[in-house]
Amino acid sequence: MADVTPTDGRRRxxxxxxxxxxxxxxAxxxxxxxxxxxxxxxxxxxxxxxxxxxSLAALDGTWRGLSLTMPLKEAxxxxxxRVDAHAxxxxxxxxxxxxxxxxxFNTDVGGIVDAFRHAGIDGVGSVRILGAGATAASALVAAGELGARRAEVRARRPESAERMRRIAGELGMPIAVAAFHEPADPVDATIATLPSGTVLDTGIAAAxxxxxxxxxxxxYAPWPSALAAGWACGPIISGFEMLLYQAVRQIRIFLHGTQDRALPDEDVIVALMRSATMED
Structure with missing residues (x-):
């Protein structure tokens, strides 16, 4: 996609x-x-x-772009x-x-991948995803980009995971869908996409x-989550890292029209962004 002109009058x-x-x-x-x-x-x-x-139709020519969170991602x-490949x-x-x-654009996929890689984890062979909504869909695509060869999805209603089955089929990735209470096999990574404040049954969370x-x-708020507080078998990555790196990709889009072109002095900008949320 062509560069966006920073001085074209679209500044909101x-x-x-x-x-x-x-x-x-x-912030x-x-x-x-x-x-x-x-x-x-x-x-x-x-x-x-x-x-x-x-609300979208009411925006005038001073508007450059929007970041969308729940429940607006499907709308x-x-x-x-036109949408990008991840979207x-x-x-x-x-x-x-x-x-x-x-x-x-969908920058959540890249934000998850970046969060793993900046935590020193460049790949996973197997993944368990908790949830079946929009963030879970992005997590499944991110897992594929991290090299996952199989995925398991846990949902309160396994029948709600048809989108996940479709995505896995497009990725050529074997997928299993199960309820939370079913026995859990070992995996390399767990990606939890449940609503903030969710508390799983103690036995399920422990397993x-x-x-x-x-x-x-x-x-990421409050932090640690109930699941993170009881995690016993590996490193923990906060969702704030996804928030940070998906925002970096959004800024690339608003500046360049693509999320694949880095910002000038991007490492400096990322550090300033991280600091700004501590002060907000």
Whole structure:
């Protein structure tokens, strides 16, 4: 995709979701734009799924893009004129680049991969994913990019995992779907995508925690999560790392039109973004 012109008059950005008051995205993005010398605004707004289409249609030519969180990722996918490969696979868009056409991206996949790699973990052979929603879909694609050869999905309602089966089929990855209470085989990594505050039955959590390898916990507030606090068998990666690195990829999109081109002095920007959330 072609570069976006920083001086084209489109300088407004925001994160939308419901709820949204807890979001750290404004602190992350504003820190990056200050360092880049860009006079861009980045706000937050509470927008639910029912109001998404009208809110998007109301934006004028001063708007550059949007970050989308739950429950808007599927609606954003439907609204995009064109989507990237990760968005196509997952059916979820968390970034919209606005202009003559609305371009949709999924940076959650890359954010998860980056979080693992920055934790020193370059690959996994097997993965267990807890949950079957939009973040779980991104986690499955990320697992494939990390080299996973098999996946297991745990869901409260296994019948809700049809999207996960479809994605695994497209990736050519064997997948098993099970309920939480079923016996857990050893895996190299566990990716938990359950809502913040979820507490699993003690016996279920203990069984997963002794056979689950590295834990990537998408929830990061409060921290540690109940699952992370009892994890016994490997390193733990906080979901804040995904939040950070998917935001870096969003900023690349808003600046360059692609998430594959690094920012100028990106290591410096990442450090400033990380610091900004501690001060927020």
């Amino acid at each position: 950005l925001a994160v939308w979701g419901d709820p949204i008051g807890h979001s750290r995205s404004p 992350l993005h504003r820190a990056a734009y200050r360092q880049l010398g860009l006079d861009w605004e980045y706000a937050r707004a509470q927008v639910d799924a029912a109001g998404f289409a009208a 954003a996918h439907a609204a995009a004129d 196509r696979l997952t059916g979820a868009v968390n970034t919209l680049l606005l202009g003559k056409r609305v371009l949709g 997963m925690g002794t056979r689950g390898g590295v834990l990537f916990e998408a929830a």
